Amino acid sequence: MEDKVLRKLFLGFIHIHILHHAKESPIFGSWMLEELREHGYSIGPGTLYPILHSMESDGLLTREDRNVEGKIRKYYSITEKGEQILVEAQKKAYELFKEIKD
Amino acid sequence: MEDKVLRKLFLGFIHIHILHHAKESPIFGSWMLEELREHGYSIGPGTLYPILHSMESDGLLTREDRNVEGKIRKYYSITEKGEQILVEAQKKAYELFKEIKD
DNA sequence: TTTTCAATATCGCCCTTCGATATTAATACT
């Protein structure tokens, strides 16, 4: 399957998407899963949640538990360090795009 | 170190760079190492060579041994499948860039 | 033959990804 090949290429993209959305407004896991799916990234919960945890322990995201309609959700927001990383990613994504666009 | 964090984000970018350059003209390992370094990607030979091997066994690159000034180099060119993957990557890189640019 | 050098390959450790399954906590139903 070339799915495996594509995933290898796009896992970093997924991390960047997460940072981007977490900057716009706090996100939670299953919403992010749906958002990524709409962008054409197929990824399961067993992959996403460990990624969120590692991004938190890497200091890119902070977690806050909220009670929404009786359900507890873990909302993740971007940290200052996360924003710095995102800026780096924006630069690199632009360079990559410029270089391969034609 | 946040180097580890950045590497996680950019490994896919590196794969795409490799595909792009292998399409322009055949590449070999140590040249690619230098090229990536100039683009700001720090990566060692112990990482790059296994990547080239896996991209070959995934059918994205083909290898051809050439004798250059008495030295044997392994030149990698892009395959048809590699070109298809690269097109996918271009689309996704453009979407990513569009989404996070501001 | 020995040294030197550029280029490539391999080693073992550790971490991550993955699909599948389990857990949690609150509501709806009978």
Place this chain on the structure above:
DNA sequence: AGTATTAATATCGAAGGGCGATATTGAAAA
């Protein structure tokens, strides 16, 4: 009250990959 249901999150073991350090290759120079 007890059970089923549901959304959201967490965890499991297997498999694979990244990493730095080290080893190997092959040819030319000394």
